[in-house]
Amino acid sequence: MHDRSTGYRVFSAFNICLMLFVLFLCLYPFVYMLAISFSSAKAVINGWVSFYPKEFTLETYKLITSNAQFRIGYANTVFYTVGGTAIAMGLMCLMAYPLSKTFLRGRGILMKIVIFSMFFSGGMIPNLMLVIWLHLNNTVWAMLLPFAINQFNLIILVNFFRSLPDSIEEAAVIDGMGYFGILWRIVLPLSTPALATIALYTAVFFWNDWFYSLIYMNSNERYSVMVYLRNIVSGQSMAGAAAGSGSSERMTVYATLRASSIILTSLPIIILYPFLQRFFVKGLTIGSVKG
Amino acid sequence: MKRQTLALTCILALLIACMSGLTAFAQEEAPLEIRLTYSDNPTLPFSTEWLAVKEAEKLSNTKLTFEVIPNTDWTEKIRAMLNSGTAPDALMYVNASSTYAEFGLNGALVPINDYLEQWPNYFQLVEDWGLQEDIQQRYLIDGNLYYISELYDFPFFDGGPIMRTDLLEEYGLDVPQTFDDLYEVAKVFKEHYPESYPIVNLVDERVTYRMTMPSFGISLGLNASNGTHVTSYDYETKTTFPAAITEQYRDYLRYLSKCYAEGLYDPEFTNASDVWATKLSTGKAMITWAYYDQIGGLVANSTIEGIAFNMFPPLEGPGGAYHQPKSRTGNGIAIPTSTLNRRGEDDVKKIMSALDKIFFSPEGSELWCLGVEGVTFTRGDDGKVIFNDEILASPDGPYKAMQLLYGCGTAPLQLVWENAREMFKYDEYYGEVNKIVADMGGIQPVPPAPKLTPDETEEVNFIKAPLVDLFNQWTNEFIRGTKNVETDWDAYVAEMEATDIQLIVDIYNEGLAR
Numbered sequence: 001m002h003d004r005s006t007g008y009r010v011f012s013a014f015n016i017c018l019m020l021f022v023l024f025l026c027l028y029p030f031v032y033m034l035a036i037s038f039s040s041a042k043a044v045i046n047g048w049v050s051f052y053p054k055e056f057t058l059e060t061y062k063l064i065t066s067n068a069q070f071r072i073g074y075a076n077t078v079f080y081t082v083g084g085t086a087i088a089m090g091l092m093c094l095m096a097y098p099l100s101k102t103f104l105r106g107r108g109i110l111m112k113i114v115i116f117s118m119f120f121s122g123g124m125i126p127n128l129m130l131v132i133w134l135h136l137n138n139t140v141w142a143m144l145l146p147f148a149i150n151q152f153n154l155i156i157l158v159n160f161f162r163s164l165p166d167s168i169e170e171a172a173v174i175d176g177m178g179y180f181g182i183l184w185r186i187v188l189p190l191s192t193p194a195l196a197t198i199a200l201y202t203a204v205f206f207w208n209d210w211f212y213s214l215i216y217m218n219s220n221e222r223y224s225v226m227v228y229l230r231n232i233v234s235g236q237s238m239a240g241a242a243a244g245s246g247s248s249e250r251m252t253v254y255a256t257l258r259a260s261s262i263i264l265t266s267l268p269i270i271i272l273y274p275f276l277q278r279f280f281v282k283g284l285t286i287g288s289v290k291g
Numbered sequence: 292m293k294r295q296t297l298a299l300t301c302i303l304a305l306l307i308a309c310m311s312g313l314t315a316f317a318q319e320e321a322p323l324e325i326r327l328t329y330s331d332n333p334t335l336p337f338s339t340e341w342l343a344v345k346e347a348e349k350l351s352n353t354k355l356t357f358e359v360i361p362n363t364d365w366t367e368k369i370r371a372m373l374n375s376g377t378a379p380d381a382l383m384y385v386n387a388s389s390t391y392a393e394f395g396l397n398g399a400l401v402p403i404n405d406y407l408e409q410w411p412n413y414f415q416l417v418e419d420w421g422l423q424e425d426i427q428q429r430y431l432i433d434g435n436l437y438y439i440s441e442l443y444d445f446p447f448f449d450g451g452p453i454m455r456t457d458l459l460e461e462y463g464l465d466v467p468q469t470f471d472d473l474y475e476v477a478k479v480f481k482e483h484y485p486e487s488y489p490i491v492n493l494v495d496e497r498v499t500y501r502m503t504m505p506s507f508g509i510s511l512g513l514n515a516s517n518g519t520h521v522t523s524y525d526y527e528t529k530t531t532f533p534a535a536i537t538e539q540y541r542d543y544l545r546y547l548s549k550c551y552a553e554g555l556y557d558p559e560f561t562n563a564s565d566v567w568a569t570k571l572s573t574g575k576a577m578i579t580w581a582y583y584d585q586i587g588g589l590v591a592n593s594t595i596e597g598i599a600f601n602m603f604p605p606l607e608g609p610g611g612a613y614h615q616p617k618s619r620t621g622n623g624i625a626i627p628t629s630t631l632n633r634r635g636e637d638d639v640k641k642i643m644s645a646l647d648k649i650f651f652s653p654e655g656s657e658l659w660c661l662g663v664e665g666v667t668f669t670r671g672d673d674g675k676v677i678f679n680d681e682i683l684a685s686p687d688g689p690y691k692a693m694q695l696l697y698g699c700g701t702a703p704l705q706l707v708w709e710n711a712r713e714m715f716k717y718d719e720y721y722g723e724v725n726k727i728v729a730d731m732g733g734i735q736p737v738p739p740a741p742k743l744t745p746d747e748t749e750e751v752n753f754i755k756a757p758l759v760d761l762f763n764q765w766t767n768e769f770i771r772g773t774k775n776v777e778t779d780w781d782a783y784v785a786e787m788e789a790t791d792i793q794l795i796v797d798i799y800n801e802g803l804a805r
Contacts, residue, residue: 045569045592069336128375137377215371218358218379220337231361232333255565257333 037061037259044255060260070261073225078268080143080213080224081206088202089195091148092157097183099154100161111158118151124215131216142216143224147205153198160194161187200276207269229265232258322354325642326379329357330365330703341698342666346658351645373399378627380634380642384703385438385625395437396745401626401639402435409643412651413439416707420444425620425736432742432805438625439646441706446617446736447713448728450502450582452606455480457599458577469607470506470546473578477555480577488557490550491576493567493585496560501615502580505735507543508610509534511762520759521787522796524738531741531799533792535762536784542609544769544776551770558771568592571600583721584690604724605733614728618737623706624650656707661715662699676715690716741802751798754791761790 004012031051036044037060038053048054064070098104099111122130127146128137136142164187172182188195210226217223329337337359348355358379360368365384372378373394385391394400407414417426422442430436452473458480459466467473477489492499504510509523511534523534534540550556557576568585570576572593586600605614624646631639649655661668661676668676678689685692693699693716700716714722728734743751765783768774774783 042592042594045565045572046594047569047573067336124371125374128371128377132375132377214361214364214368218377220331220359223359223361227361227364228333231331231363234363 033259033262036255037263039256041256060256061264064257064260064264069220070225070228070264072221073223073228074264076213076222077207077224077226077265079140080209081203083140084144084147084206085199085203087144088148088150088153089199092150092154092198093183093188093195095149096154096157097161097179097187099158102162114151114154128215137216138218138222140222143206143209143213146216147202147212150202150205153201157191157194157198160191164190196276200272203272204269225265229261232261320352322348322352323638323641323645324354324356325381325645326356326358327381328369328379328383328703329359330362330384331359332362335694335701338698342662342696343658343698343704346663347649347655350652350654350658351648353645353649355649373627373629376627376629376632378629380626380630381646382625382627384622386622391437391625392431392743392748393745395431395435395625396433399628400437401628401631402437403439403626403643404430404434404436406640406643409640410439410647410651412647412653412655413442416442416651416656420619422619425618428739429620430742432744432802438623440620440623441708442651443617443619443621443708444710445729446619446734447708447710448604448614448725448734449584451580451602451604451614451724451728452502453579453581453583453586453600453602455577455599456601457597458483466603467606470503473606474546474550474555477550477578478553481553481555484574484577487575487577488570489555489576490578491557491567491570492560492562493579493581494562494564499580503606503608504543505613505615506606506608506610507546508539508608509537509543510616510738511535511540520755521762521792522799526735526738530803531738531796533787533796536787536792539610541776541780544766546608547770548772548776552772556770560767572598574598583717583724584688587688601720602724604728604731612731612733614734616735616737622703650704650706656705656709657712659699659701659705659707660709660712662693662697667693667697667699676712678715688716739803741799742805743798743802747798747802751795754795758787758790758792758795761786 032049035049035051035053038056038058039049040055040057040059043049043054099107099114101107121127131137131142131146136145168186168190169182172186177185208226209224210230213222213224214227331337337357339357344355344357347353356379369378369382369385391400395402403410417423420442426436426440429438429440452467454467454476456466458464459476462479462483464476464479465472467476480489481487490499500511511520511523521533521535522531524530525532547556551558557570562570564585567579567581568589571579571589572595574595583602586602589600590598605612626639626643630642634642650659664670666679667682668678671677678693681696682689682692685696687695690700694701698704710725714725765774765786769776769779769783
């Protein structure tokens with residue numbers, strides 16, 4: 001330990017204070033939501049809540065977890081996220097690996113097709129028509145299959161696979177391993193940063209999605225929880241668009257109910273982030289630099 | 292021998308009985324399956340267990356399946372359904388907006404006028420309540436009617452000026468009758484509570500605009516009725532006029548900017564309903580335009596002793612004393628063309644007849660309003676409705692309790708609104724104030740929708756977007772005082788004229804003349 005100058009100490013103190021302030025700014029909305037969700041409606045409506053719950057109650061959590069629509073939506077979202085991510089990761093790996101091989105015939109045209117569809121998509125109605133023609137609408141497959149291959153993630157993965165030294169695979173071939181064995185036993189274990197990054201992207205996409213769930217599904221039994229959350233949070237802002245019947249602005253959703261819904265729906269992703277953050281940053285850097 | 296004959300007779304009788312039973316069983320028709328939409332909101336989530344739904348099925352021998360659509364994304368979803376041909380058999384909660392006109396004119400909806408005989412109960416009510424002209428206005432330019440609207444015997448005064456009556460009493464103030472009176476009352480409130488902003492908007496300024504502007508002779512804002520937000524309808528000449536650049540509107544701006552400048556009007560124009568409730572319950576505001584059934588929530592959560600609110604008839608302004616215009620025909624049912632293609636004409640006719648029975652027959656309309664006699668309510672000797680204990684004990688009040696528990700009174704499903712029957716769900720004062728407003732003619736009908744061609748609709752939409760932006764921007768600046776309503780008015784008018792406000796008026800008047 002060497003002595004530090006006064007200037008350095010002042011700078012550090014200032015730096016720490018500034019960072020704590022930024023941290024506070026980032027965390028406060030969440031802390032506020034948390035405090036509101038555990039407070040009584042009376043405390044919230046009278047403006048008593050700022051940092052911690054007033055008139056502590058679990059009523060809204062009981063209310064929301066006893067709501068069948070919320071519970072079904074939550075279970076659907078977990079299923080779509082886990083199932084969708086697993087399918088997406090499986091299919092993307094199987095597509096990215098051959099595309100990472102420069103000797104693959106037609107690789108160029110395949111990549112061009114992938115890139116073309118990234119910039120020019122069919123649009124909402126053609127996609128919906130396709131889902132309907134395939135008889136997928138209002139089934140879980142409508143959520144699991146159309147999003148299995150994300151072009152952007154696929155390109156990251158292709159580039160990551162390409163960055164792995166050929167010599168490792170050559171050694172495996174000499175030892176008699178086939179391509180599936182190489183992919184499963186060598187390439188994938190070496191690609192955990194990229195895989196974690198893409199898995200996180202994909203899981204967050206499925207977790208946050210409300211639009212496709214709304215469009216492809218026709219019943220409460222199939223909607224994701226985000227459809228429910230959106231209805232609670234945005235319902236009132238629709239007043240401006242209503243036909244003047246007043247039904248929207250009459251709809252008083254208590255702030256406590258909104259807050260507890262937000263907390264319950266964002267909690268899994270908040271928990272997931274710290275575990276994957278390490279891979280997330282590293283994976284992003286590697287994929288993009290090598291591209 | 293006798294025994295054998297007896298046994299044979301018994302067997303024969305049994306066989307005949309079985310056969311006749313089987314025949315009766317075969318004759319009993321299977322329930323007609325109908326898929327419908329339901330516009331869902333989080334305070335009134337749809338339930339398959341609702342008594343009203345089950346009874347409606349029994350009443351019409353149908354099996355109703357609801358496709359629940361969150362109301363936040365209602366239009367988006369309906370558009371996707373109609374565009375892709377996946378809409379259910381009937382769309383509920385359809386309104387007269389240009390979206391539906393667009394779908395109707397483009398062949399995505401079945402013209403109901405080809406099947407009028409399937410709706411006997413509906414047209415009986417139309418005749419009984421004298422709504423023929425209202426229905427006539429729902430016909431589009433191609434001469435077709437594309438939806439069966441809900442019906443009101445006369446419009447409800449369900450929302451209006453609401454203010455603190457305990458403070459009026461405390462400071463010896465009369466209930467304001469005019470906008471000038473209201474200004475004086477707000478000033479007194481401000482003097483006693485300098486930190487407060489007495490007048491507050493529910494949700495956003497457009498709710499206040501639409502509930503107050505008619506007293507100034509204009510109807511802009513949200514419930515523009517004609518959809519342009521910058522024009523209004525002249526009930527005497529039966530024409531559209533460019534209200535946003537008239538002296539009436541200038542008077543309105545003068546009034547609001549005066550209130551704003553003196554701290555009587557809350558500078559936060561946008562307030563989610565819980566924020567709005569906080570301001571009123573904590574005494575940060577005392578006057579608002581909102582709905583009668585919201586008063587209970589304001590009082591229940593307040594810690595102010597003796598706090599009391601009440602709703603009063605519309606205030607009088609330079610243009611009279613009017614609440615926002617209201618229609619006697621609102622949202623309703625449309626049948627997508629895909630249903631006709633999928634199920635055939637015979638089935639579509641059966642669906643229409645069943646829907647007519649479910650929603651518009653005397654039994655059906657009573658079911659959606661009051662529920663089932665003997666279950667949800669009984670009748671006293673004077674014919675008065677007495678709700679069951681579960682409804683009466685509910686802290687939400689009968690209206691909301693009936694919605695949540697039984698599905699009665701839900702806006703997407705109740706299509707017949709008879710004022711006297713509705714009043715059973717409210718207290719006496721609500722009935723009284725409704726009567727006062729009806730007697731004073733305080734609710735004008737929603738102006739007729741002009742019959743526009745698809746090209747004209749597109750042209751109006753094209754002009755409207757920049758015009759409404761401009762209008763909103765100037766209105767905001769006039770009220771907040773960054774632009775002066777006296778000195779900057781001419782510049783505003785010139786800009787509105789340059790952005791073709793008159794063109795919209797001309798197109799609308801041409802449409803109205805058709």
